[in-house]
Amino acid sequence: MVALIATGSAMYTIQSFWTAAHDSIPVVWIIFNNASYRILKQRTLALKGFSAEDDKYVAMDLVNPRLDYVGLAKARRAGRACREVRGRGSRHPSRARSGGPYVIDVRIDGSFKS
Numbered sequence: 001m002v003a004l005i006a007t008g009s010a011m012y013t014i015q016s017f018w019t020a021a022h023d024s025i026p027v028v029w030i031i032f033n034n035a036s037y038r039i040l041k042q043r044t045l046a047l048k049g050f051s052a053e054d055d056k057y058v059a060m061d062l063v064n065p066r067l068d069y070v071g072l073a074k075a076r077r078a079g080r081a082c083r084e085v086r087g088r089g090s091r092h093p094s095r096a097r098s099g100g101p102y103v104i105d106v107r108i109d110g111s112f113k114s
Helices: 007-012 016-022 038-046 050-054 069-075 094-098
Strands: 002-006 028-033 083-086 102-107
Touching: 002 007, 007 028, 007 038, 028 069, 038 050, 069 102
Parallel strands: 002 028, 028 102, 083 102
Antiparallel strands: none
16 A cells, blocks of 8 residues: 655654554555645635745644655554655665555755745
């Protein structure tokens, strides 16, 4: 099973790392990490909210420190074969096919242009 998920959505369901490890669920999470709740920024902009007026989106950037999904997975014992991938052209690690839970943290551009 492969789960394609973004940063904010992953934070809403972080407990699933533990569940997968506890129940030996062979899932691979590919987390597209833009270090923000970008969908909330986009909706605020579309609805012309106060943040959109001054281009300051309070508590919507997940930085300082930036989230470490590989570390979070390991802390929940779901990190037996975690790997962080940056940029394009990275190959899918063969260890992801080992059958246990696996997290791939793909760091993508986090800029938001309103």
